Amino acid sequence: MSYIPYGKQDIQQPDIDAVVEVLTSDFLTQGPKVPAFESAVAQKVGAKHALAVNSATSALHIACLALDLGEGDWLWTTPVTFVASANCGLYCGAKVDFVDIDPNTYNISVDALTNKLEKAAKENSLPKVLVVVHLCGQPCEMQAIKALADKYGVKIIEDASHAIGGKYQGDYIGNGFYSDVTVFSFHPVKIITTAEGGMALTNSDELAGKMDSLRSHGITRDPELMTHEPDGSWYYQQVDLGFNYRMTELQAALGLSQLGRLDDYVAKRHTLAERYDGLLKDLPLTCPYQHPDTYSGLHLYVIRLKLDEMSVSHKAVFDSLRAQGVGVNLHYIPVHTQPYYQQFGFEADDFPEAMNYYREAISLPMYPNLTEREQSKVVSALKEALSL
Numbered sequence: 001m002s003y004i005p006y007g008k009q010d011i012q013q014p015d016i017d018a019v020v021e022v023l024t025s026d027f028l029t030q031g032p033k034v035p036a037f038e039s040a041v042a043q044k045v046g047a048k049h050a051l052a053v054n055s056a057t058s059a060l061h062i063a064c065l066a067l068d069l070g071e072g073d074w075l076w077t078t079p080v081t082f083v084a085s086a087n088c089g090l091y092c093g094a095k096v097d098f099v100d101i102d103p104n105t106y107n108i109s110v111d112a113l114t115n116k117l118e119k120a121a122k123e124n125s126l127p128k129v130l131v132v133v134h135l136c137g138q139p140c141e142m143q144a145i146k147a148l149a150d151k152y153g154v155k156i157i158e159d160a161s162h163a164i165g166g167k168y169q170g171d172y173i174g175n176g177f178y179s180d181v182t183v184f185s186f187h188p189v190k191i192i193t194t195a196e197g198g199m200a201l202t203n204s205d206e207l208a209g210k211m212d213s214l215r216s217h218g219i220t221r222d223p224e225l226m227t228h229e230p231d232g233s234w235y236y237q238q239v240d241l242g243f244n245y246r247m248t249e250l251q252a253a254l255g256l257s258q259l260g261r262l263d264d265y266v267a268k269r270h271t272l273a274e275r276y277d278g279l280l281k282d283l284p285l286t287c288p289y290q291h292p293d294t295y296s297g298l299h300l301y302v303i304r305l306k307l308d309e310m311s312v313s314h315k316a317v318f319d320s321l322r323a324q325g326v327g328v329n330l331h332y333i334p335v336h337t338q339p340y341y342q343q344f345g346f347e348a349d350d351f352p353e354a355m356n357y358y359r360e361a362i363s364l365p366m367y368p369n370l371t372e373r374e375q376s377k378v379v380s381a382l383k384e385a386l387s388l
């Protein structure tokens, strides 16, 4: 039986040629392709600096460090995200807390954020960093979030792992109008891929400099950044405790080639989403809501079952779809319910909208090469699963 996954990369001959060309060149890492990929992405989305790294997880880590997140500080994020959006805070020794989601967009709720910040200000426990996540590729309400962050002196990281190619108020995500750092992921299920890979974008020279150093051992070869004159032309200095988070030339060449098709990919996802909207409109479920300020990257197409209008359970629908060869998924298990996070004392009901979402959500297959025939198969399998 053919299996339809929930997400899948698209690799074309020019991608293969670009990677093979690097293999036979002088540089497999630390050559010209990484900076070329960085400038191409920066130019595309309108950011001043772009730093390619080996994953979005690494990008989140160095972004937090560059923003001086450390012991005693708080990082806040949404519970409905991949664990990496929260773990970056723990890597830095900070404490992590969550803000419940908006029941329509499933992104961080501006109302919940407003209330929680007000309370934290009184208790002297404001977060240093807020990681907002553009879930499914739909940008968060950045203007309102930025206004709150400015009022309370909070730094913003946009986890845009789902959202490259998406737009907020007509401008590409990544331009940094409303945040300090934006992070992209290039994992194969995401919008464009470098196999593993990520990027941190910023308009701040200072943050870019820090992240550049942190991704490569905290080492500098720039005499201006050294504590004394170089001992000689071989000289470098380690001025910070960094990591090896570098992206390879092979990955950058693949990314550069994929980037040329970014807008087509996102447009294709929109065509598929509109078709799903039409095919699903009479079923007992909620299709994704798109906020009028946003053009989603549409990494995911998440439906929510109206459980009180059906006799089958969420789990039964999910299992039936999988058994019928439809590789549905659930994005995401609320992070605060993960065993590792239990040590911090979270209760499931601390974030009730996130839990409501978790009880009803299913990600349907969504990727540029999904055919209409496959899409129709997904919908008939869903009807079968719902016993319709």
Ligand SMILES: *Cc1c(COP(=O)(O)O)cnc(C)c1O
Residues within 6 Å of the ligand: 054, 055, 056, 057, 058, 081, 082, 084, 085, 133, 159, 161, 162, 184, 185, 186, 187, 196, 197, 198
């Ligand atoms: C995929 C993803 C990440 C991690 O990306 P990697 O490149 O695999 O490290 C982080 N946050 C979100 C929201 C993601 O979907």
